[in-house]
Amino acid sequence: MEVNQAYISPNTAETDDEISFVLDLSENDPLFQKKKKLLEDVGFDPKGSVALNIASNPDHLKHVLDMMLKRARIINLNEIELYFGGADFANLVGFNSPRHELEALHSVLRLIDCSISNGKVKNKNSLQEIRNATVNMIDELGHKYGEETKVVQDSSCEKEECLLQWGKSNGLHTKLEIAYVEGAGRGAIAKEDLKIGDIALEVPVSLVISENLVFETGMSFVLLRQFPILEKIEGISSETMLLLWSMKEKHNSDSNFKLYFDTLPAVFNTGLSFGVNAIMALDGTILLEEIVQAKEHLRNQYEQLFPVLYENYPDVFPPELYTWEQFLWACELWYSNSMKIMFSDGKLRTCLIPVAGFLNHSTCPHITHYGKVDPLTDSVKFPLSRPCNAGEQCFLTYGNFSSSHLLTFYGFLPRQKNPYDVILLDIDIAQDEDCEDAGRMSDSHMVRGTWFSRNNGIFNYGLAPPLLDHFRRPRGPISRTKTHDSLEIEVEILNDLRSTFEDMMESLGGEELDDRDSCSWDVKLAMDFKDLQRRIVSSIITSCDAGCKLLEYELSRCSE
Ligand SMILES: C[S@@+](CC[C@H](N)C(=O)[O-])C[C@H]1O[C@@H](n2cnc3c(N)ncnc32)[C@H](O)[C@@H]1O
Numbered sequence: 001m002e003v004n005q006a007y008i009s010p011n012t013a014e015t016d017d018e019i020s021f022v023l024d025l026s027e028n029d030p031l032f033q034k035k036k037k038l039l040e041d042v043g044f045d046p047k048g049s050v051a052l053n054i055a056s057n058p059d060h061l062k063h064v065l066d067m068m069l070k071r072a073r074i075i076n077l078n079e080i081e082l083y084f085g086g087a088d089f090a091n092l093v094g095f096n097s098p099r100h101e102l103e104a105l106h107s108v109l110r111l112i113d114c115s116i117s118n119g120k121v122k123n124k125n126s127l128q129e130i131r132n133a134t135v136n137m138i139d140e141l142g143h144k145y146g147e148e149t150k151v152v153q154d155s156s157c158e159k160e161e162c163l164l165q166w167g168k169s170n171g172l173h174t175k176l177e178i179a180y181v182e183g184a185g186r187g188a189i190a191k192e193d194l195k196i197g198d199i200a201l202e203v204p205v206s207l208v209i210s211e212n213l214v215f216e217t218g219m220s221f222v223l224l225r226q227f228p229i230l231e232k233i234e235g236i237s238s239e240t241m242l243l244l245w246s247m248k249e250k251h252n253s254d255s256n257f258k259l260y261f262d263t264l265p266a267v268f269n270t271g272l273s274f275g276v277n278a279i280m281a282l283d284g285t286i287l288l289e290e291i292v293q294a295k296e297h298l299r300n301q302y303e304q305l306f307p308v309l310y311e312n313y314p315d316v317f318p319p320e321l322y323t324w325e326q327f328l329w330a331c332e333l334w335y336s337n338s339m340k341i342m343f344s345d346g347k348l349r350t351c352l353i354p355v356a357g358f359l360n361h362s363t364c365p366h367i368t369h370y371g372k373v374d375p376l377t378d379s380v381k382f383p384l385s386r387p388c389n390a391g392e393q394c395f396l397t398y399g400n401f402s403s404s405h406l407l408t409f410y411g412f413l414p415r416q417k418n419p420y421d422v423i424l425l426d427i428d429i430a431q432d433e434d435c436e437d438a439g440r441m442s443d444s445h446m447v448r449g450t451w452f453s454r455n456n457g458i459f460n461y462g463l464a465p466p467l468l469d470h471f472r473r474p475r476g477p478i479s480r481t482k483t484h485d486s487l488e489i490e491v492e493i494l495n496d497l498r499s500t501f502e503d504m505m506e507s508l509g510g511e512e513l514d515d516r517d518s519c520s521w522d523v524k525l526a527m528d529f530k531d532l533q534r535r536i537v538s539s540i541i542t543s544c545d546a547g548c549k550l551l552e553y554e555l556s557r558c559s560e
Pocket residue numbers: 183184185186187336337356357358359360361362409410411412413414415
């Protein structure tokens with residue numbers, strides 16, 4: 001899971017009757033130049049502010065909120081969002097994805113809260129009104145895009161309850177309880193109505209499993225004794241050491257983390273455990289190659305360590321605990337359950353966090369800002385970015401991951417539409433080197449389901465502007481004027497694209513007629529993934545067709 005980084009520095013300045021909200025684009029943002037250009041293109045000063053008149057009418061408040069949101073949306077774009085919407089200014093100021101919209105609304109809320117709390121403004125009514133409007137928008141977003149959860153009532157969560165009790169007696173605080181939920185194993189359910197800013201879970205650093213804890217405390221693995229051994233293996237990373245530690249610690253009945261290990265599944269069922277049939281079922285998708293390579297990489301890593309370690313140090317590395325299967329289990333544990341946490345010393349460490357590991361992922365999550373140790377409390381906090389009512393499952397974001405990544409490393413496909421499901425295209429980008437498209441990815445072009453686009457008209461067709469420009473550029477100066485010549489070029493481009501995607505569809509093959517429910521978990525997941533690829537490719541072919549029809553109609557009008 002990725003640490004959430006917001007490259008925004010919110011700021012406010014007040015006079016007696018006006019507040020200036022400064023949503024500054026940080027120069028540390030890796031996409032600074034692209035976003036700066038975008039802000040300028042839509043008429044914003046990148047260093048500018050939005051002014052709120054204290055004695056304002058509802059129309060002014062609405063306008064101020066609208067302006068703040070537009071800035072916040074641009075500032076919060078990530079690379080994929082920038083690629084698909086970047087050059088399309090009309091779309092950019094509208095809705096992009098639930099995560100993106102939530103982030104934008106949050107930046108605005110932080111600014112307003114900052115102003116309210118600094119107490120300089122005498123008349124707080126306007127601020128409160130604009131705050132209420134922002135909170136309402138966050139609420140509506142949750143209602144529209146949030147996932148519903150069915151709790152599996154007859155499953156016992158005894159081990160999970162023990163872990164919670166152990167956590168609480170060691171300083172953990174939570175407003176969540178653990179239950180089995182349909183389709184996702186265990187999940188965390190809100191015990192009471194939680195509002196924005198409430199801390200759903202707080203875990204003291206002393207309960208966090210990281211290289212710090214493992215290497216700095218005299219744990220049962222006698223790690224200090226192992227260091228000289230491990231240091232002899234060239235390039236061994238702290239991650240590898242943590243893998244080795246967890247493989248043994250899981251069997252240690254005296255472990256400080258015994259109750260945590262007791263709650264872990266015996267098998268993880270991620271893409272890394274796919275059997276041959278499932279891998280074959282991925283034929284025609286890039287995921288087949290990706291999974292094979294990822295597994296090969298892990299196998300090589302294992303073979304660098306074993307049998308050398310257990311032959312030379314059988315006491316420390318007993319062969320029965322260090323099998324390839326156990327190694328894969330530990331890899332899957334760390335891939336699917338770890339979080340990257342920024343510690344008070346400024347270092348980012350990969351950690352396992354008891355209880356937080358029960359939080360499932362959603363593309364419209366409740367918890368988006370986590371991943372930093374609070375130095376005042378020496379704990380990791382999980383605050384709510386949108387409300388979660390009692391009885392609802394509280395979701396986290398694992399990061400802006402594609403379904404292929406989620407399948408490979410977490411073993412599931414999100415139920416909702418995933419805006420990060422892109423198909424990378426094998427296009428020579430050399431021609432694009434001097435291109436300065438606002439949203440172009442640095443090294444690739446891509447497509448995603450055209451259902452995400454609201455711009456299907458001529459010159460857009462629901463496709464990414466940088467991709468279309470890539471095809472336009474060799475055909476002459478890029479034009480968005482409906483002349484006969486430019487329309488002809490557009491038809492040519494859509495025909496080329498359609499044929500590329502028809503080939504891709506053919507290599508995916510027809511839909512399998514098998515009864516999914518009787519398939520093994522991995523084959524079913526592979527087939528579901530392939531269906532998703534077919535839907536994406538089919539949406540592009542349909543959009544190319546629809547675009548050609550529009551162009552033909554326009555061309556016929558030109559020649560009239
Ligand atoms: C950090 S754990 C979350 C707790 C997990 N459900 C459990 O029972 O241990 C991550 C794993 O939860 C499952 N998971 C998380 N989010 C999911 C989702 N939206 N749908 C289905 N499974 C999900 C996947 O198996 C993933 O590898």
